[in-house]
Amino acid sequence: MKRALKSIALGLLLAAGSLSAQDLAVRAGRVYPVSGPAIDDGVVLIRDGKIDKVGPASRVRIPDGMRTLQANVVTPGLVDGRSVVGLSGYLNQPHDQDQVEKSAPIQPHLRAVDAYNPREVLVGWLREHGVTTVHTGHGTGALVSGQTLVAKTWGNAVEAATLKAPAMLAAQLGSGAFGAEGKSPGNRSKQIAMLRAQLIKAAEYRDKLRAAKGEARPARDLELEVLVDVLEGRLPLLVTAWREQDILSALRLADEFGFRLVLDGAAEAYLATDAIRAARVPVLLHPTMARQFGEMDNASFTTASVLHRAGIPFAIQSGYEAYVPKTRVVLWEAAVAAAHGLGFDAALASITLDAARILGVDDRVGSLEPGKDGDLVLFDGDPFEYTSHVTAVVINGQVVSGTVR
């Protein structure tokens, strides 16, 4: 009944002023489109959930009757470069931890869509802090843990939330992906040997598929067909590598098989900038405040600025923690990077447009440009200041959070 009334009201609204529920205007003291220079006293107009106009208030008129929000600062919806939210839940109990399955070291057929919980508390937590798009899925802890997806942090079902699935195939090198005692891979060499063997197997499977006619066609192999997508460049291989030696191993393997590599974590990337740039490989950099110990004992607050100066495309991620915090917030991670040499503009890009580009969703999100999704974050001050607040979050023109965070 309520819903029916709503529909009637909506219909009347549409008839009256050609305004829809996904029409919204935001006026702010400063608008950061990211795709272009900041606009003082700016306006963002959203029509039918898409950005219609962005410009100074003197040039962009807000139509009469359009719902209008005010803010000190507006940015594009934030894009989290790499997360496990929706799979690794906030309670950290066996029932809410689906980011890695350890029965086998290589499981490329595990799909993120079969595990992502769009109602998980941490998805809401990120949304309230301005993250509107998240690259999430299978995490660290296995040589090949499974697939990832890119989703909006809004929507009741994974299908409604998803922008891209699968997005990448997640792999990890180094001690974090060693097998249990007595189980392979037991060291780094074995990791590469196992990956190489599996990729060769996938290439043979692909060749058989191509050559096959009729009944000679090989039986469908759900694992190998994902690796065929990797070999064919349809699916990037996301390789978590903290140490320089693991970063270089990933580059070597990518060179050998010609797949699209995206580096993940990359704590020692500052030692390998020439090699990474030469390979044209983007980096989904660890959270700036990630604990600097274990395989990350050489991590630095300054790595983002080093990558930026080296001209390597990168985005900052929220990452994964086995304990606390169960998710980090890229807004705060970028803030610390901004204060450690990266600067404001590059830091903001690293959690908006640059992240969207690496994830291949920059046609939809990442900047305030006409035609893109109406995803915005409203702030009461400098977004990176500890003491500023997110005052509202908009996805597809709808205010999805009014909680002051």
Added chain:
Amino acid sequence: MLRRCVLALLCGLPMLATAQERPIAFTGATLLPISGDPVENGTLLVHRGRIVAVGADVRIPADAERRDMSGRVIMPGLIDTHSHIGQAAGGDNSAPIQPDVRVLDAINVRHAGIAKARAGGITTANVMPGSGHLLSGQTLYLKLRRGNRIEDLAIRLEDGRLAGGIKMANGTNPMRAAPFPGTRAKSAALMRAQLVAAQEYCAKMADPKLPADRKPARDLGKEALCGALDGSRVVHHHTHRHDDILTVLRIASEFNLRVVLQHAIESWLVVDEIAASGVPVSTLLLDSPGGKLETMNTNNATPAILHQTGILTGFHTDDPITDSRLFLRQAAMAVRNGMPRDAALRALTINGARMLELDSRIGTLEPGKDADFIVLSGDPLSVYSHVLESWIEGERVFNRADPDDALRATGGWGAGRDEIETDVLQMESGT
């Protein structure tokens, strides 16, 4: 041989500096004394490791060394009421209650965590064993001075004892396979039994009428508990859930323990009860809720709520749970979630000093107090500010302009390694 003499001479210099015979005047800075209002273009005068004067109109002695701090902010050194830097360790898996174990015997003074804490502006830390026991051992309050021995960093009290507390915990962390408790009631029962046994022991040991041959055999664990029972050792109590917090207050009241509630994630649900007890709370803010069942009700407004209720509120890093270099961020995030700015700055400094009962020596910039302070590039609550220098008792222990110190401040290649005196090595190698 000659080089050794030169080295000895050079090495003698820091000894002189430690004694700090010459006054140092830090001029032109914005001073945040905490004990009073900020002072613009103020002067901080320190001599022989103590603060001599603080203010806008400080007379600078003719022989004083002047350091221009224009554009800088100077505030008291930060006090971390709960840290695990220095490879801290306490009880092992043999028993749930091990008061005889001292964190003092585990600390590695060259551990990178200590150098990083200096880079974060922390000058005093309560270094504790973990929370996997009902009682994991004796804690140690450290000044993060540079030194070779733990005694160089320890704080000696007027009665000659080294300052420190007792670490206790309840809730799920100490609940595990026997001999550890399996339930909350059992946890309380085990602790209560130990405290009763200690009461009897302490009474006998203190009884002047009891002849020496009838005194109990010396028991190091009970001896330490005597300190908790007579109030000379503060109990730092890890606790999360509202009911566990009240259990701590109940036992503290039964045995007259002086307690600081540590973490106390659900303290915001029982503020009236905590306020009535007069017990302070050291809080920890994390970037997202959860991590385990008993922290599901995380509320980042907790410091604001506690402060508003009149509860003495402090912060801690729980390093490595949060990084010591981001300690100022704790206060800033508390302000983001409603805590007044001046209250948050007190929580970083004097409130922590009060929890460690060291407030007569540290926690504010006041004449007579230890010259423990930090120099910042700007507002301490801004993400864009950095700690430039940390000073303890008139000696600079961190200088961001020094490349070795800068590496500790940001991380990078080798930042996690134990500290060695590279200055001395360079002199020895002739470079």
